[in-house]
Amino acid sequence: MPTSVPFVAAGLALALLAGCAAQPLRGLAEPGAPLVQTLVSEDDQVRITELRVRGQTQRITVQPKNSAAPAYEINPPAAGSDPSKARDGSGQRVWRLFSF
Numbered sequence: 232m233p234t235s236v237p238f239v240a241a242g243l244a245l246a247l248l249a250g251c252a253a254q255p256l257r258g259l260a261e262p263g264a265p266l267v268q269t270l271v272s273e274d275d276q277v278r279i280t281e282l283r284v285r286g287q288t289q290r291i292t293v294q295p296k297n298s299a300a301p302a303y304e305i306n307p308p309a310a311g312s313d314p315s316k317a318r319d320g321s322g323q324r325v326w327r328l329f330s331f
Contacts (some may be wrong), residue, residue, distance in 0.1 A: 293324075301326060 271279040276297065280288040287331070288307040303324045 265285045266283075268283040270283065272279045272281075273296075276295065278294045278296060280290075280292045280294070281288055282292075287310050291304055291305040291307060293305065303326050306323055306325055308322065
């Protein structure tokens with residue numbers, strides 16, 4: 232497997248998030264409560280779910296549809312940080328091994 236394939240997949244996932252018209256599933260908040268939105272974008276190959284709290288992306292989950300590959304998450308950059316100088320793994324894929 233060429234090393235550029237994972238980067239292309241991550242770039243495709245981010246491009247789909249930026250380019251697709253996502254529909255908020257949940258965006259109503261009580262007065263004083265933070266606004267929580269779940270945005271879902273999908274096509275024939277992949278389903279991308281983005282969780283936003285107060286307008287900041289907290290989680291991006293990518294679920295391949297017609298593949299045995301497991302779902303993975305993309306670490307969003309911290310708010311107010313310079314992505315060109317990030318060393319915290321933002322923009323990298325993460326697979327969850329255990330869930331409690």
